Amino acid sequence: MPLASQETVDRVTNILLNTTHQMKQAVLRSTPIAPPHGDVSMFTNAQLRGGAFGDKMKITQVDDMIRFIKFGPVERDFVGALTFVTRTPAQLPSVASRMGWVPCWFLPWFSGKILKLKISDLAASPVINFAGLGIAPVANPSLFFTAGINGCSVFAIGAAATPSLYHGGVDPGSGVAMPLLGNETTEAAWRRLLGRGATVKFVGSVGKSDYISELNPAAADDTDRLRYHAFKTTTLAQQLEQRLEVNPNLTKLTVVPWGAVFGLRDGAGNWGFTLVKHASVTARKVTIITKKRLFRSDKVTRLERGEIRPSSTVVKDAHGFIDLTDPGTVLSEQDHATCVNLGFSEFFPGAGAAAVRNLTNIQIF
Numbered sequence: 001m002p003l004a005s006q007e008t009v010d011r012v013t014n015i016l017l018n019t020t021h022q023m024k025q026a027v028l029r030s031t032p033i034a035p036p037h038g039d040v041s042m043f044t045n046a047q048l049r050g051g052a053f054g055d056k057m058k059i060t061q062v063d064d065m066i067r068f069i070k071f072g073p074v075e076r077d078f079v080g081a082l083t084f085v086t087r088t089p090a091q092l093p094s095v096a097s098r099m100g101w102v103p104c105w106f107l108p109w110f111s112g113k114i115l116k117l118k119i120s121d122l123a124a125s126p127v128i129n130f131a132g133l134g135i136a137p138v139a140n141p142s143l144f145f146t147a148g149i150n151g152c153s154v155f156a157i158g159a160a161a162t163p164s165l166y167h168g169g170v171d172p173g174s175g176v177a178m179p180l181l182g183n184e185t186t187e188a189a190w191r192r193l194l195g196r197g198a199t200v201k202f203v204g205s206v207g208k209s210d211y212i213s214e215l216n217p218a219a220a221d222d223t224d225r226l227r228y229h230a231f232k233t234t235t236l237a238q239q240l241e242q243r244l245e246v247n248p249n250l251t252k253l254t255v256v257p258w259g260a261v262f263g264l265r266d267g268a269g270n271w272g273f274t275l276v277k278h279a280s281v282t283a284r285k286v287t288i289i290t291k292k293r294l295f296r297s298d299k300v301t302r303l304e305r306g307e308i309r310p311s312s313t314v315v316k317d318a319h320g321f322i323d324l325t326d327p328g329t330v331l332s333e334q335d336h337a338t339c340v341n342l343g344f345s346e347f348f349p350g351a352g353a354a355a356v357r358n359l360t361n362i363q364i365f
Contacts (some may be wrong), residue, residue, distance in 0.1 A: 003073035004032075004082050006324040013071055013083060016102045023099030024143070028262050030356075032081035032278045032339035034074055035260055038067070038108035038147045040115065041088065044064045048110050050056060053179055054168065054193035061115040063089045063130050066138065068101035069145070072321030074204050078258065078280050080339035093135045101264075102136050105263070109147035111171035116195060118164045119144070122269040144263030145365075146274070151208040153190035154261050156348035157201050160270035163348065165263075166194060178222075185222045186217060206275045211259030234255055235277045236342040240359050244281070252284040252335065259343070273348040281364055282337045338364060 008031070015027045040048060042064040043057060059065055068091075069084040087108060092098045107117050118142045120128065122140050129137045144165070146154055152169030170178050180189050187207030196203055209215045213225050213232040228238045237257035244253055256279060263273040315326040323329055340362055346352030 003075070003322065003324065004080055005073075009073065009082065010070045011323075012194070013100065013102060021142075025264055027041070028264070029274065029276060030341050032078065033071075033260055033262075033276075034078040034081045034083045034258070035145050035148045036083060036086065038086055038106055039088075040108045040110050043110075048113065051113075053112045053176070054114060054190075054219075056114045056116055056166070056194075057110075059115065060080055061130055062120070063106075063133060063135070065105055065117045065119075066103060066128060066141065067106035068092050068098055068103055069106070070101050070319055072317075072319065073324065073337075075322060077279075078339055079282075079337035080280075081278065085321075089130055089135045090133065093133075095136050102143065103141040104143040104145055105141055105165075106144070107146040107165050107167050109149075109152065109167050109169055111169065112176055112235075114166050114168040114190070116164060116166045118158075119162060119271065121162045122265065122329065123161070142265035144271070145176045146261050146363070149206070149208075149259055150259060151186070151212055153187055153208070154206045154273075154275075155191075155194055156204040156263075156271075156273045157196060157197075157199065160349040163263075163271050163273075165273075168193065171316050180222055183221050185209070187215075202348070202350060204350070206259070206261060206274060206347055210275055210345070211277050212257050234277070236359075238279060238355065240279055240281070240340065240342070240362070243359055244283070244364060249286045250283040251286050252282070254282050255281075256280045263340060263348075270349065272346055272352060274344050274346045276344045278344040279340045279342055281340055282335050283364070284335050336364075340364070 003240065011305045012027055012031055015023050042059060042061050047068045066089055067086040069086055071082045071084045074081045087101065092101060098194060106120055108115055120140060125140055127137045128140050146167050152167060155166040156163050159162050170176055178186055180191060184270065187209055191205065214234045216224050216226055225232050227233065228241060234257045237255050241255035258278055258280065260276050261273060263271050264269050313328060315328045317323040343353040343356040343358060
């Protein structure tokens with residue numbers, strides 16, 4: 001499967017802009033969407049890089065909480081998925097400039113910090129105003145995304161109408177290690193750093209064990225995680241890889257789990273937050289050619305071939321996405337790659353709806 005199609009981009013955008021809560025929920029639960037890291041414009045570099053590991057940084061300005069997003073195909077790593085670019089209200093100040101853009105609450109991320117935002121009550125604030133900034137108001141968005149998660153923890157706390165969201169993670173390339181106590185897991189460490197252990201409010205959470213690197217039952221420490229072929233993984237991703245491995249026409253197979261968090265507000269004004277589980281699958285197809293030779297036994301030649309296209313010419317649109325509608329765009333791809341939705345689980349306002357996709361019905365290539 002190549003990049004996500006323009007039809008998928010348009011369909012998801014239309015559903016999020018124009019349809020019912022149920023339709024939005026269905027498309028977000030099933031479509032692989034890999035959010036970007038986003039921006040943290042209200043904080044200076046000195047603020048972000050100073051202080052202690054795990055410091056909580058609250059986003060207080062409403063124009064830093066609201067983003068307008070536009071979807072497009074992922075070019076690499078999560079080929080087959082969607083991602084989006086973000087624009088601030090100041091970048092799209094008029095109603096006309098926002099045409100085709102989806103408004104949402106957006107919680108960014110910064111390595112070693114815990115970023116927080118609190119969503120405004122719909123009944124009290126049906127419209128979000130940006131007083132004194134010369135920016136047109138926007139209807140209080142009923143959609144939430146947080147930045148891409150790759151081992152991060154996400155928390156939702158408080159009333160369903162006005163929840164607070166937190167996002168903590170560490171850049172694996174930063175050289176900074178997660179400060180763990182004895183026999184403490186990464187997930188438990190972020191909960192400790194959050195400092196909400198004594199709260200009477202429900203704390204819904206997502207940690208890396210839920211979507212990218214499962215802890216083994218009765219894990220002794222943070223390194224005691226599920227592995228398959230020596231790589232950390234999840235049960236669902238392992239089951240998918242095992243199913244695909246029996247296909248004699250695939251080689252160089254990799255199945256890498258990942259996840260994303262979204263939120264939706266229902267007609268009663270209450271939020272639900274969901275972890276969606278996906279896997280990126282890459283492989284090469286095997287072509288077996290049998291040649292019969294006179295007076296000799298058959299000779300079988302086994303060739304490993306990916307999906308090779310003749311050109312890598314691409315045209316990009318104004319937002320940096322590959323323009324799938326431009327006739328000058330001709331993609332080049334060596335290996336087959338796709339993203340597969342594995343299921344979802346709602347983690348706020350309680351342990352809600354969950355589903356696991358039937359892996360036997362998944363068609364990869």
